[in-house]
Amino acid sequence: MEVVAAKKMKTMALEVQNFIGGEFIPAKTHLDSFNPATGEVWAKIPDSGKEEIDLAVKSAKQAFPSWSSLSPEVRGQHLHKIADILESRLDEFAEIESRDQGKPVGLAKKVDIPRAVQNLRFFATAIQHTLNDSTVQSKFGVFNYTTKNPIGVAGLISPWNLPLYLLTLKIGPCIAVGNTCICKPSEMTSVSAWMLCEVMKQAGLPPGVVNMVFGYGHKVGQSMVEHPEIPVISFTGGTATGKKIISSSAANFKKLSLELGGKNAAIIFDDADLEQCIPMAVRSSFTNQGEVCIATSRIFVQEKLYPRFLELFIEATRKLKVGPPTESTTDVGALISKEHLAKVKGYVDIAIEEGGRIECGERSQDEELSLPESHRNGYFMRPTVITNLKDTSRCMQEEIFGPVTCVVPFQTEEEVIERANGVQFGLCASVWTTDLGTAHRVAHKLEVGAVWTNCGLIRDLNMPFGGIKASGIGRESAKESLNFYTEDKTICIKMT
Numbered sequence: 001m002e003v004v005a006a007k008k009m010k011t012m013a014l015e016v017q018n019f020i021g022g023e024f025i026p027a028k029t030h031l032d033s034f035n036p037a038t039g040e041v042w043a044k045i046p047d048s049g050k051e052e053i054d055l056a057v058k059s060a061k062q063a064f065p066s067w068s069s070l071s072p073e074v075r076g077q078h079l080h081k082i083a084d085i086l087e088s089r090l091d092e093f094a095e096i097e098s099r100d101q102g103k104p105v106g107l108a109k110k111v112d113i114p115r116a117v118q119n120l121r122f123f124a125t126a127i128q129h130t131l132n133d134s135t136v137q138s139k140f141g142v143f144n145y146t147t148k149n150p151i152g153v154a155g156l157i158s159p160w161n162l163p164l165y166l167l168t169l170k171i172g173p174c175i176a177v178g179n180t181c182i183c184k185p186s187e188m189t190s191v192s193a194w195m196l197c198e199v200m201k202q203a204g205l206p207p208g209v210v211n212m213v214f215g216y217g218h219k220v221g222q223s224m225v226e227h228p229e230i231p232v233i234s235f236t237g238g239t240a241t242g243k244k245i246i247s248s249s250a251a252n253f254k255k256l257s258l259e260l261g262g263k264n265a266a267i268i269f270d271d272a273d274l275e276q277c278i279p280m281a282v283r284s285s286f287t288n289q290g291e292v293c294i295a296t297s298r299i300f301v302q303e304k305l306y307p308r309f310l311e312l313f314i315e316a317t318r319k320l321k322v323g324p325p326t327e328s329t330t331d332v333g334a335l336i337s338k339e340h341l342a343k344v345k346g347y348v349d350i351a352i353e354e355g356g357r358i359e360c361g362e363r364s365q366d367e368e369l370s371l372p373e374s375h376r377n378g379y380f381m382r383p384t385v386i387t388n389l390k391d392t393s394r395c396m397q398e399e400i401f402g403p404v405t406c407v408v409p410f411q412t413e414e415e416v417i418e419r420a421n422g423v424q425f426g427l428c429a430s431v432w433t434t435d436l437g438t439a440h441r442v443a444h445k446l447e448v449g450a451v452w453t454n455c456g457l458i459r460d461l462n463m464p465f466g467g468i469k470a471s472g473i474g475r476e477s478a479k480e481s482l483n484f485y486t487e488d489k490t491i492c493i494k495m496t
């Protein structure tokens with residue numbers, strides 16, 4: 001297989017192949033993948049199913065004994081090599097990620113691809129530092145110690161919003177500890193994962209360690225989840241899919257990690273520093289078109305500050321430039337698909353029906369979007385701010401996953417904690433105050449997996465990340481991911 005250079009890809013739809021046992025395998029049938037910024041088909045993705053998954057399981061099983069017996073140092077070297085090649089092609093990968101997903105190229109260059117490189121490097125070194133437990137039980141005259149063992153073939157299923165970023169966050173720890181895997185990227189954003197296969201091949205990763213099977217979730221994903229020889233599934237995606245995965249995998253007692261949706265609150269107290277808060281509230285609501293699981297979508301502002309906050313927030317939001325992802329001045333690119341755009345715009349209509357006031361963006365008095373002719377069929381929309389909604393309204397309860405955020409006032413600390421917790425999700429939140437006591441008190445009471453205070457969108461791979469309630473099961477981080485992808489065994493030795 002030859003990965004065609006980014007420039008050549010402009011003219012014809014490129015044909016993606018599955019990567020199984022270190023070989024690129026042409027598919028019998030394909031599905032269309034669209035460039036969200038133009039609405040044109042730009043790639044053909046294998047429409048795979050159970051047959052391809054069976055083949056990939058066979059190859060991953062074959063690769064497991066030798067890969068898992070390599071030392072952590074050697075496995076780490078493989079990951080470093082992949083990271084180095086990926087980094088040397090950063091610009092090309094960023095352009096492709098943008099064309100496939102709709103995000104600004106600048107964002108992919110600054111965040112997505114560097115983070116993918118970092119994910120691989122981080123876990124290449126993290127496995128060099130793991131410590132096993134040991135105890136001495138003198139009353140029995142025994143010594144216990146643990147070993148951490150890779151599990152076998154893992155199924156890694158990833159979403160479309162941060163394609164390579166989230167996929168490498170799974171591949172890194174999974175293979176670093178000695179598992180082999182089958183990856184299923186989103187059918188809407190498969191191209192960077194396909195290109196990664198070429199990088200892995202070039203880096204000399206042994207065949208079968210990472211297999212990539214492309215296609216629809218209900219076919220490929222479902223086959224993986226039901227497959228008796230894939231004992232572990234790491235999934236990032238929607239809450240509804242997560243629920244389905246739990247029930248489909250139950251019969252085989254699979255180990256599951258589920259990173260799901262969110263409805264994240266920002267809580268802004270009267271004493272907040274607005275100079276810091278406004279730019280971050282805008283970034284965390286609209287970066288990547290709001291298609292980020294940790295995006296802010298409910299903003300609670302204490303009543304004295306509310307009018308000033310709203311004025312500045314709307315002013316800053318209106319300044320965001322929506323446009324072609326390739327332009328360096330673009331802040332907000334295209335949404336992932338026609339259907340998703342309709343769904344997100346539909347929420348603005350729902351908000352109006354529910355009594356909401358549209359302060360800026362879609363369905364407001366603001367100017368219509370002006371796009372170049374080449375992008376008129378792209379899936380663009382203006383960042384939208386909604387006020388005057390009840391907490392029970394659908395826009396305040398459901399994950400919209402687009403450039404729409406709701407702002408509401410509150411009076412007391414107790415009240416806002418209860419309201420922020422009053423959703424089915426529990427991924428993350430941010431708290432804005434200059435009072436340290438308030439910051440700690442509120443952070444402790446929020447039902448979420450992560451709280452940022454006077455900052456946001458920061459993720460340290462050393463720290464556990466994940467949600468509670470309908471936002472997921474399990475955590476990802478150095479320690480947590482390495483635990484998830486291994487099984488501990490306790491060995492007891494008689495000393496006397």
Ligand code: NAD
Binds near residue numbers: 215261292471
């Ligand atoms: P999705 O659930 O539709 O799809 C995610 C992946 O699952 C895709 O690869 C899809 O093909 C596959 N899939 C679909 N049906 C399946 C099935 N029955 N069995 C197995 N796999 C199946 O999610 P999406 O629309 O791609 O992504 C957006 C969602 O992801 C949002 O809800 C967002 O909050 C969530 N997300 C969460 C995190 C996190 O860390 N918590 C990060 C990013 C995105």
